[in-house]
Amino acid sequence: MSNDIKITKGLDIKLKGEAEKALENAVVSNSYTIRPEDFHGVIPKLVARVGDRVKAGSPVFYDKANESVQFVSPVSGEIVEIVRGEKRRILAIKIQADKEQVIQENEKINVQSADAEAIKAYLLASGCWPFIKQRPYDIIANPGKSPKAIFVSGYNSAPLAADLDFVLQGKEAELQAAITALAKLTSGKVHVSVKNGASSPLAGLNGVALHQVSGPHPVGNVGTQINKIDPVNKGEVVWTINAQDLVIIGETLLTGKFNAERIVALAGSSVKKPRYFKTKIGAEVATMIYDNGVEEGGNDRIISGNVLSGKQIKPDGNLDYYSNLITVIPEGNDYEFFGWTAPVFNKVSTSRALTFSWLNPNKKYSLNTNTNGEHRAFVVTGNYEQVFPLDIYPMQILKSCMYNDLDEMEALGMYEVAPEDFALTEFVCVSKQPHQEIIRKGLDVMIKEIG
Structure with missing residues (x-):
């Protein structure tokens, strides 16, 4: 079986405001x-x-x-x-x-000689375990279960996403320590995926099954990679870890100190100087956005994460625990006169009806948050299948979640999906249905009823 993963179904949403590969320290958060x-x-x-x-x-x-x-x-x-x-x-x-930081010191552990139980106990005691998530259900991994495989995506294909090749530079020792430790917690392989042709610090790690991925978004989603490499069936568990979180895990294992440092990309068309910042988990976003051209009190939306699956936060809000991206784009609360009949030149669309983004596939857009329509019943258009690369029927699984048919949800592949896997189908949905919310509620029902 080839280690290369290439998909054709998907959609790259090219937005203005990509972060320049320049790193600086953020203002220290109070x-x-x-x-x-x-x-x-x-x-x-x-x-x-x-x-x-x-x-x-x-x-x-x-x-x-x-x-x-x-x-x-x-x-x-x-x-x-x-x-x-x-x-x-x-x-x-x-x-x-505190102005002078005091770090709790844990006893160091020898990653090479420690067994699986010692590694697991160390990760739990040091606070690193929440970085490990599991499929099914997209929740923090249950330490009482052993996964059949572990997945790490070293390529984020979402709009304006942080470049992980840049972010992970110089962190090879921490990455290797984390991979060596995690490999002892599974009887299967540790699958690491990187962008085809890119120079990634993850590509040179020992003890991994390396995969080269190419194609449109969501090829960088770990859910897409799981589906193409080793799908999750009933009774099986796989673990996933964000690439940047591997650095925190690895540094904790090597030094005995939990360092919550995170490199965050500040991006979006409302940012005049998009760039990268070194900060910490939970920091105030105001320490990064207002010194870089974002108008204080302006009509912008601040998102912790990417525009498809991130979370809206207030100007005085804080960085999410798992986020390494802050996106700032204009609010879409304006009214477009005859917007439904006029030709559209400045928006992304998978349809060719009065839309022309397909003529300029490399053009970058300054999009706002306007949904360009209102919530209505599902309309069968075939749009979902164009942007959904998983071997799953998206419309059917969404409907089974809405009427809580557990047998149908199981049969359609609910065990291997997460809300972010449906971010693109939500983007192209002419019915304006909240796909990610529907999937999350469906997963919650399965946790409650099946466990």
Whole structure:
């Protein structure tokens, strides 16, 4: 079987505002925020209260369903606020950072000689376990189960995504340590995918099955790679890890210190100087956006993540736990006169009806958030299949999620999908259906009913 993965179904959305490959330190954030909602399905139980002082890498809360899975502070400082919602649900833990950072030191571990149980215990105790996610269900991996394979995507094909080849430069030692440790936790292979023809730091790692990928987005999605390499069947589990999170895992294994440093791309047509910043998980986004031409109080949308699957945040918001991209684009709250009948030259479309983006496949666009239509019943157009490369029927699986038919969901391949796999079908949907939300709710039903 060839290690090359090439897809033809998909869609590259070329946007203006790609981050220049220039790295600088972000303004040091005064506070850092951890949001339990970033960890889907986790019910947090606090081990630190308001007024407590924490070190970088010391536990803040753990998962009620699995007490061994701990979530640690990205910085040292004082917990100044715990934001609660309905029924006292914990929405956020805000930490006021110290000027001089103090890092909790764990005992070092010999990655080469340690066995699987020792590696697993170390990752759990050091706070690195939340970086490991699993399919099915796209949730934090269950440490009690062994995966049949582990997947790492070294290429992000989403619009304006951070260039991982640039971000991972000089981190080969940390990447190798993480891969060596994780390989002991599976009886199968560690699959690493890189862009075909690119010079990736991941390409030279030992102990991996390397795959060269090419084609339009979503070829960089780990879900696409799983589907083409080793699909998930009922009763099977695979783990996935973001490439940048491997660096944090590897550095923790090598030094015994949890370093929440993250290189973040600031991109989008509303950014005058798009570039890369060195910051930390949970940092205030204001420390990066307003010094780079984003108009304070302007009519822009700030997104933690990419424009297809990211999360809208407020100007005083914080970087998501898993994000390495901040996108700023114009809000689409203007009205287009005769927008449904006039020829369209400045938008991306898979249709050729009064749209002309297909004539300029390399043109970059300045798109806003306007959905160009309203929510309505599903219309069968065949558009989904054009941009969906998985061997799954997208329309049928979406409908089975809507009426909660578990047998049909299983038969159609629900075990191997995640919401981000349906970001493009949502983008091209003429019915304006919230595909990612539908899939997430379907997965939640399966967790509840099947486990």
